[in-house]
Amino acid sequence: MRRRRLILEQVSSIFIFLSAAAVLVLAMPSLLAAQKTALRLDGTPVDPFLEAAGKPVVLIFVRTDCPISNRYAPMIQRIGSEYSAKVNLWLVYPSRKTTAEQIRQHEREYSYKLPALRDPQHALVTLAQVQVTPEAAVFDGKHRLLYHGRIDDLYRDFGRARPTATTHELEDAVQAALSGKTPPPNTTGVGCFITDDE
């Protein structure tokens, strides 16, 4: 990703920035895909967007050892089951060090029945623009990023959990992806920083 950042830093107007980005994308889409890819737990590369076949894609980023993302497990599982027919939903483990076996065990422990991916190269982290676990990204049927950020507002800050959430950004965003309504504004979550793992 370093090369693209360099270009961004040099541009001085939005227009140039956009065209520069477009040129870059045209020049090297397949190369990017080849270099950075998410993996199934069996180690094979996967592109969740190809699998989705026109359905909205929902990525939920979690870690095995992040207490806040673990506390969300029942809620994530519930949302996953509820929308499983209408969207393609994946649990994404962005940690570079977590093994497939650890993920399988984590899924068992927390009663997850959702398909899981490893994203050690942060290909999906970058696409989804997420910063912490747990955060979610919702892409519409054309795979445009509609929403990225917290699942809800259960946590206002570290150690400051409400008794129950009062907003439900992830579900609102999924609804928006299905109905074409306006998605909620992106709001960063409270949790464990993904970049710490680099």
Add this chain to the structure above:
Amino acid sequence: MTSSGRTVVACLLGLGSAAAAAYASHRGTAARQAVTPPIQQATFNRDIAPIVFRYCAPCHRPGEAGPFPLLTYTDVKARARQIVTVTSKRFMPPWLPEPQELRFADELRLSEEQIALIQKWVEEGAVEGDSANLPAAPQFVAGWQLGRPDEIVEAERPYTLPASGSDMYWNFIFRTPVDRTRWLKAIEIRPGDKRVVHHANVLVDRNQAARRMEAEPRAGFPGMELKIESETFDPDSHFLFWKPGTVPRPAPEGMSLRLDKDTDLVLNIHLQPSGKLEQIRPSLGLYFTEKPATQFPLLLQLENDKQLNIPPGDKRFLVTDEFTLPVDVDLLAIYPHAHYLGKDLQALAILPDGSSKTLIHIPEWNLNWQAIYYYADRVTLPRGTAISMRYIYDNSSGNPANPNDPPRQVVGGNRSRDEMAHLWLQVLPHAPPGSTLDPRMVLQEAMARHNIEKNPADFEARYNLAAMLQGRGAQDEAILNFEFAVRLRPQNGTANNALGASLLAAGRIDEALPYLYAALRAEPDNFDAHYNLANALVSQDKFLEAIEHYRAAIRLHPDDANAEANLGGALAETGSLSEAKMHFQRALQIDPNHKLARENLEQISSNPKNVQH
């Protein structure tokens, strides 16, 4: 791979602000380094490890409450940004009080310099540094922190914590394993899974009163705040508390805790769902000492729950209480307590010379991190010192811990949705020179009078004041206060019995009888009421009725020597000498030193006509 291509566009469009910010901060660092003389680069081994080892590692290691270990360079580097964030917000390490003149033991507060150093280290790339600078790794005791306990009691049944939902408070009752009175120098609490237990504390239940709260025997019961009734003046004077990272504090020399046969230990734990079902099965380690207590601290409580009536939206609702010490005390520890709306909690001592000391100030209260704070050195507070608490509550929607959305009126109470305004102080009171009174009684009496001043209809304060007056022989005033207590709760068996007993002790038998009968109507199984009523009936020569009540009392407490001896006496009066003899012998079996039973037995053997009560 068209779909991938499209999503990459989305990525680049959105990347602008984040990338720009990242570069700005990098440039900023570079610029600072360019203009200021080069300062030493922060390294893990020299600068960060000492901080992490002391402040983080005690909890962030395997088996402890921290969700991940922080023991090595690799551990810490893998959480570098997290650590910068949580230390700069002072979420970690958890330490609520502001710095103050009176220091606490084991302060876990990072200085501004330490926080800045961590930040500098991460900004400079989280370098490991020279391994020669790395301090020795911290050594921790595995398992029981005070060594193998003399006795271990485990919860009979685990409690299953649901995977999701809000905080849960659960109580386990431990039957103590002692068959005689023992002295404890420490109780170590092992709360079960340390990652879901936020805190735990033990209450000493000398009357098995908590068992009444179990839906079925040995099931345990939910609830946040417990009130344990006690029949005698025997105040719990020790904080028995666990929070993450706690190593139990053995009681100071001479301050051991009495544990009797049949005493229950009630463990109250605060749990937070983890995302999966959790089985919680705590255990207690008991450490005995042969040395009985010679010094008797007391837990003083300031409170003003009655003032708690907080309108929705109120951001600064103030609750105060002030108590003036009737004796000199040494202050050992302090425990402020509020629920979710507590915001700014402060306690002050104003000394007789007019000077004042901050005892504690917590500007951002957080129930999750409540703790007992022990002073590094005992704080001497002379008689006449006014201790005041000043708690501010935030019942607005801006308070993220507010359990109600939208906020609603909140009053004082025991449930987690109610509020509390409590301040506990562990003090060691000193008797004034020449006084023979137990200084704890003097303090407790002053406390009860203070509570009655705040709330004349405070039943417990009235009752406790009367009981203490009775204890020190101030009978008339005791009777007045028991009468007040009975007027407040006419159906209360304990209060009716106490009033009856104090009238009986004053020789006012006719007046005593109706209260003793009332006590039994309220609580047919009240041992004391049966026993007292029987004694009253004996003094009116109503032996047959008295015998019935002694028998009822003995059915409730088969091991009471006094009831057996007096039953023997009443039986002898009615001429049932052989049966009387049997009960005198039974009393002596229970208590071989029972003087009355022995004398009556001798009497009955030599001269059956003359039996004393």
